[in-house]
Amino acid sequence: MAEQEELVNLTIDGQPVSVPKGSLIWAAAQKLGIEIPIYCYHPKMDPLGACRMCFVEVEKMPKLATACTTTVAEGMVVSTTSAKVKKGRAGTLEFLLINHPLDCPICDKGGECDLQDFTLRYGPGGSRFDLNKRHFEKPIPVSENILLDRERCIACQRCVRFTQTVAMENGLVMEQRGFRIEVGVDPAAPFDSIFSGNVVEMCPVGALTAKNYRFVTRPWELKKTPSVCGNCSVGCNVRVDVRVDKVLRQYSRTNDAIDDGWLCDRGRWDLDWINDTERLRTPLIRRDGQLQPVSWDEALRFVAERLRAVRDQRGARAIGGIGSTHTTNEEAYLFQKLLRAGLGTNNVDHAHGRFPATEPGALPWAWSDSIAGLEQASHIVLLGADPYHRQPIVDLRIRKAIRAGARVYVVTPEANRLDRLVAGVIRYTAGHTGTLARALLNIITSDGLARGEQGAQRAADRRASVAQETPERAAQVAGVDADALRELAREIAGAKGAVILYDEAATLEPSGATLAADVLDLALITGNFGKPGAGAGPLLADNNSLGARDMGLLPDTLPGYRPVGDAAAHAALGGAWLATLPAEPGLSYTEMLSGGVKALYVMGANPARDATPEQLAALDALDFLVVQDLTLTETAQRATVVLPAVAYTEKDGSFTNTERCVQLVRRAMQPLGGAKADWEILVGVARALGLGWTYLSPAEILSEIGRTVPLYAGVTRRSLGAEGVRWPFAPGERTPEGRATITGSPSITWQMLAEGVARAQKPGGELIAPRGRGE
Amino acid sequence: MITEEVKARMREICARYPDPRSGTLPCLHLAQEAEGYVTPDGIAAVSEVTGTKIDEVESVVTFYSMYDRAPTGKYAIKVCTSISCYLRGCDGLMEHFEQRLGIQRGQTTADGSFTLQGVECLAACGMAPVLQVNGEFVENVTTADADALIERLKRGEAVAAQPGAWNVLPSKTGASAQQTAAGSGSAQTGKAK
CATH class of the missing domain: 3.10.20.740 (Ubiquitin-like (UB roll))
Incomplete structure (x- = not known):
């Protein structure tokens, strides 16, 4: 400021x-x-x-x-x-209660109702109204998920204003007027928004209730835990509401920098998979062709034995591990540590987008700005991205930016929910996002649209590589309007600040191999980088997609994106882990699924679901397949051993969202009996392998990450605080008690880009050396 | 069906304002004029022309009682029920109409000639109680005036001798207020068939 x-x-x-x-x-x-x-x-x-x-x-x-x-x-x-205020408020409440039923004991909102609470605090003790109250047909559905009890409505219009001005979607409207006023929906404009659940949370009375929550519990029976949503890569801050052993809903725990106080319906209600009665409650080992229940001791011993046998007979390279984009940073870190330090292989990967290899020490692929930064953007370009369906709360922030005057361009193959609100829409044949990005680079480099010295330099470097990628060629192969692309390129090049976002999935298209690099260059050349409201980056798929990469669930990089062959990193990490690490890059996700390994360890992933017939055959041909998951997934059904894991609501840990924010997840309920958190299982397997791991909690693992992973230098549960911190970190001021803190970076700057991870490696010039045994 | 010609007139109206949505009310009147009442088609046309969402137009239509959401009879009698008219006996007037026409408020006579409606303030409080017949005002209405009015309309005559002016019916006397108020005694007896 x-x-x-x-x-x-x-x-x-x-x-x-x-x-x-x-x-x-x-x-x-x-x-x-x-x-x-x-x-x-x-x-x-x-x-x-x-x-x-x-x-x-x-x-x-x-x-x-x-x-x-x-x-x-x-x-x-x-x-x-003052007496006047008290009389005024009591009067307002008496009026409101004339039309409102006095049946709190049977109302679903009772116990968390503003009308009930304020009546107790400020209201009159009784009512002078002795006539019949209003009655309506009840409840009436206003959407697939939400019901309306009209007699409870006090016509505050919060819900209506939310759908009209915040969500900017069809939805609730006020109908009639005076005492007849009521909330309603126009059948011609159904209330089918993915943001609909917010109206239930903000309704101050019991008028709008959620179909899947109403009359299931009483609010005072809920255990409420502050945490982070485990659904998509936005990482909205939530309050997990649990009744005994069931998650009933997630409510918003406002974090202005991420969710701005809103949640999408997926995050709010799609929790059935946690309450699933089909959840696994005991380890299973395949005997006589059938998966049969066994004890944890037996299962862990068996896994260790078989892994050791494969390593002894066929070498460490015959073992591979596929990690998850849903498990915590701590678990991803332990998983690759088990494979690298425990079993001696770099065969570790997960399902992710294609990001080109970077120079050692370069800044990792990530969104260079932040969700909150979108509000300061003059232009937002969505390249092959559909945040409404994939990262809904980012979409909601884009709508806020539109209200602030941002010009948004939706460049997608399919119709997008934002189409009717934006400055420009460009359509093309699916699979050609990369072609379009290169055509934009072509226009910018050949029409001299670069800005600034660094931009001009970068443009000169890139000109030859995209010389053939003219917008006319793009028009031919991708069916896009070449003039529209030219106009878009000029808009980006003239923007006060443009944010260019692509979906991780677009990098997996045939044309997407260099999409990440091309989009970054687009931002760098046009001077849209290094400040809030400008930048480029991927919108990732899952809650810990970025954390999985950060933690080294990749065959060629150690945690913190240090190459597996980097001698210094090797020595540092090997010293901390008390192990000799393999220096050869390992096999990738697809290589492991194509017969590259004999034993496969899968944690929280389901490769069989999207596998080709050849890959399924390779999975079936494995000597040994161990799967950690919540239910008997397609992959688990093929496993030799299945180890029951728990959901993010049942464990502590941390997630890293798509804009680099590392946030704490808290255990909101007792883990399902018989199942264990992935980190506990990994510790168990490691101990069965004789590795002597002694981790007692995720906090301990996170502290080790803070000591050994340069990108996460200084991270502890305490330093992340209630709202998380964005990497790259810098040391913050010490607390009055002398405790070290870290500060984050809302935007990645040109300097950080030039200095890369090196900046994060030595915050404030202080080398982060591993302390203690750290195993 | 809202014809292109009507839509063109709507666009012309919207063009008069810096923000086209300001034309919502006059456009809705046009839609009602074109189809007799505001139909879903009419709402869609207004939504398209003003660039507002369909549900927002719907909300506006329900707010104003001058817009009809169903076909009306040949004569739509709209009796003001807001505060001034209420104090001057609109309840009695309304009941008188109900008895006389054999319908409840909100209904249309079987022969399709009269629709009776209670509406919000018609902005003529000085001449309460007032009513409108197809948009024309009738003021200081007594029950006798109401009978005379129905007779005139049944004969196919104009609402008043001087159409378009503030229609003060010839029977006006100083006693009219008492007369109308007296009419309000017969509560809930208007079910006559």
């Missing part, structure tokens, strides 16, 4: 407070910890002033003022407790 914000001083209930000019009285009171009850107001939406609940008395104002619409002024004296 370069400029000082202008502050306004006022007094609320006798307490002085200073807040930025333009703040609302409600926000100033919030800062003091004074509650002002609200229904229609929502901190993430514009004020409406409809419900009249937030009355306060302001000195020298003749009437009560609504705190949610009145901005602060210098010297203002506000009372939230």
Whole structure:
């Protein structure tokens, strides 16, 4: 913040407070910890002033003022407790309760209802209304997942304003007026938005309820744990609500930098896989062709024996491991450590997009800016990306950017949910995202659209490589409008700040081998890099897609993207792990699935689901297949040993989201009886192999990562805090207790790009040396 | 069906405003005029022309009682039920109409000639109680006026002798207020067939 914000001083209930000019009285009171009850107001939406609940008395104002619409002024004296305020609030509540049923004990919202709570705190003790209340047909569905009980609605219009102004989707509207006003849907415009669940969370009464949650529990029976959603790569902050042994829902735990207080319906409700009755509760070993239950001891001994046998007979290179994009950083780290240090092979990989090999020490492939940075972008380009379906909350942030004036270009093969809101839509034949990226580079390098010295240099470097990739050629092979591409290239080159995003899946298209590099160059050449609201990068698939790469679930790099052949990294990590590490790059995911190995260890992945017939045959031909998973997946059905694992709600750990933010996941429920967390299983296998691992908790593993992985230098459970930190990290100020902290980087700068991982390796010049045994 | 010609008129209206959505209300009136009431087609046309979402237009239509959502009879009698007219006895007036026409408010007579509706404020409080017949005002209405009005309409005559003006019916007397208020005593008896 370069400029000082202008502050306004006022007094609320006798307490002085200073807040930025333009703040609302409600926000100033919030800062003091004074509650002002609200229904229609929502901190993430514009004020409406409809419900009249937030009355306060302001000195020298003749009437009560609504705190949610009145901005602060210098010297203002506000009372939230005067007799006039109390009478005003009680009056509002008495009016609201005229039309509202007084049946809290049978209402699904009871226990977490603002109307109930505020009536207890500010309401009249009784009602003077002795006539019949309104009755409606109930409940009526307003969408596939949401039901409406109209008699409970207090017409605050939060839900309507959310669908219309935040989600910008068809949805709920107010119908009729006066006492007849009600929430409704137009059958011609169904409420089918993936953001629909937010209206249930923000409904201050029991009017909007979720079909799969209503009347299943009472709010006070829930155990509520702050954590991170384990669905897509956005990493929205959630509160996991568990009743005994079932996850019932996830509510938002607002993190302005990531989710801005919203959740998608997938994150909110798609939790059935955790509560699945088909979950595995005991290890299984294949005997006489059948998977049969065994004890953990027996299973772990068996796995160790067989792995040792394969290594002794066929060498370490005959063993491979396929990791997961869903397991925690700690588990991904242990998995590759088990393969590399324990079994002596670099055959470790996972299903991921294609990212070109980088120079040793170069900055890894990742989104160079942040989700919050989208709001500062003047242009956003989606190349082969469909965030509405794949990273919904990124899509929601793009909508916010559109409201702030960003010009968005949707460049996708298929119709996109954003189409009707954006500045430009470009369609092309599926599979040609890479062709388009190179055509854009061609236009920019041949039309002299580079900006800045570094951009011009980069353009000169790239010109020859894309000389043949003219927009006319793209028009021919990809069926795209060449002029539209030219216009887009000019828009990007003239942008104040453009963010160019592609989906990880687009890199797997035939044309996508260099997509990651081409898009990065597009941003670098046009000067759209190194500042908030500009940059490039992939939108990854899963909750820990980036963490899996960071933790070295790759055949050619150690944790932190150090090449397996790098002698220094080798020595450092080998020293910390007390092992001699293999220097030869290992086999890739597809190579391992094509008969490259004899024994395969699969953790949290299901390669058989998307396998070709040849790959299935190779899986069946393995000497030994061990699978760790929650249910008997297609891969597990082929396994020699199946080890039951637990979901992210049942363990501690950390995930790294698509914008480099490392965040803590917390155990929200007891692990399913008989199953173990992946890290516990790995420790068990390692001990059975005689490795002497002594990890007692994910916290201990994360601290080791913080000591041994340069990119994660300084990371501990404590230093990540409640809202996570984005790499590359730098050392922060010490806490009053003398504890080290780390600060993150919302944007990757030109300097970081030039210095690469080296910057992260030596934060503040302090070498991170492994401490302790660290095994 | 909203014809291209009607849509062209809608576009012309929207062009008068900096933001085309400002033309929503006049466009809806056009749609109603073209089809007799606001149909889903009409809403779709207005949504298209004003660049607003269908559900937003729907919300507007339900807010204003001047828009009809179903076909009306030949004469749509809209009786104001807001505060001034209420104080001046619109309840009695409405019940009188219900008895006289043999229908409930919101209904249309079997022969299709009259639709009776209660509507929100018609902005003529000084002359309460008021009603509108197909958009034309009738003010200071007594039950006697109501009978006279129905007779006139049945005979196919204009709403008043001077159409288009503020229609003050000839029977106006100073006693009309008491007369209309007296009519409100017969609550819930309007089921006459």
